[in-house]
Amino acid sequence: MRMEPPSARVLVVDDDPTVAEVVTGYLKRAGLCVEHAPDGPAALTSATRTWPDLVVLDLMLPGLDGLEVCRRLRAIGPVPVVMLTARGDEEDRIAGLELGADDYVTKPFSPRELVLRVESVLRRSHGRSSATASATPEPPLCGAGLTLAPDSHRAAKNGTELALTLREFDLLAHFLRHPGVPHSREALMRDVWGWDFGDLSTVTVHVRRLRAKVEDDPARPQLIQTVWGVGYRFDIPSGSGEER
Numbered sequence: 068m069r070m071e072p073p074s075a076r077v078l079v080v081d082d083d084p085t086v087a088e089v090v091t092g093y094l095k096r097a098g099l100c101v102e103h104a105p106d107g108p109a110a111l112t113s114a115t116r117t118w119p120d121l122v123v124l125d126l127m128l129p130g131l132d133g134l135e136v137c138r139r140l141r142a143i144g145p146v147p148v149v150m151l152t153a154r155g156d157e158e159d160r161i162a163g164l165e166l167g168a169d170d171y172v173t174k175p176f177s178p179r180e181l182v183l184r185v186e187s188v189l190r191r192s193h194g195r196s197s198a199t200a201s202a203t204p205e206p207p208l209c210g211a212g213l214t215l216a217p218d219s220h221r222a223a224k225n226g227t228e229l230a231l232t233l234r235e236f237d238l239l240a241h242f243l244r245h246p247g248v249p250h251s252r253e254a255l256m257r258d259v260w261g262w263d264f265g266d267l268s269t270v271t272v273h274v275r276r277l278r279a280k281v282e283d284d285p286a287r288p289q290l291i292q293t294v295w296g297v298g299y300r301f302d303i304p305s306g307s308g309e310e311r
């Protein structure tokens with residue numbers, strides 16, 4: 068199956084030649100333009116030369132590890148990141164998600180699963196670009212002092228622009244479209260990530276990151292409420308407006 072657009076560029080960062088060969092081979096067969104960097108400095112050089120549409124990033128890199136590479140890439144500009152982690156390295160996995168990684172795949176992994184994850188992230192990213200070019204733009208989503216423009220991928224709180232990752236933006240858009248509705252983590256993974264499988268801690272971390280950006284006091288959230296035994300609900304305080 069070929070991706071749309073077929074020229075989407077993926078940068079694969081992995082110091083294991085065998086893993087890199089398998090990953091790049093599968094991604095190329097999926098119709099993607101793939102470049103490989105064997106370490107962190109090479110990845111940063113490649114990214115600054117030609118900015119990628121997505122980065123597949125191994126966490127266990129020599130010298131400059133994957134977390135630091137992700138941090139430096141984020142300092143340059145937004146880019147979707149799918150991280151490769153060793154099984155059991157939960158702390159590193161959570162740290163990667165906290166830095167804004169869009170997803171992770173645990174080693175040993177199925178190359179086909181990795182391709183599906185990459186396609187899912189790219190599809191959402193390019194789908195947003197296609198929507199921007201549509202003759203019928205989607206109106207802004209508003210509520211609780213938040214304004215989100217789906218077509219231009221911009222969000223603001225009380226007039227101050229928010230720096231959201233791809234998944235954070237999608238998650239906030241979903242909440243604003245369904246105020247007052249409780250969502251399980253399984254439902255959010257399906258409706259926001261587009262997956263019927265995966266580690267639900269991905270949802271938990273992204274909700275925590277989003278709270279840190281939209282709540283006045285993330286420790287006492289007023290907008291993104293935890294519904295015990297269910298999941299999360301986005302509440303719009305009375306009097307704040309619910310224009311959508």
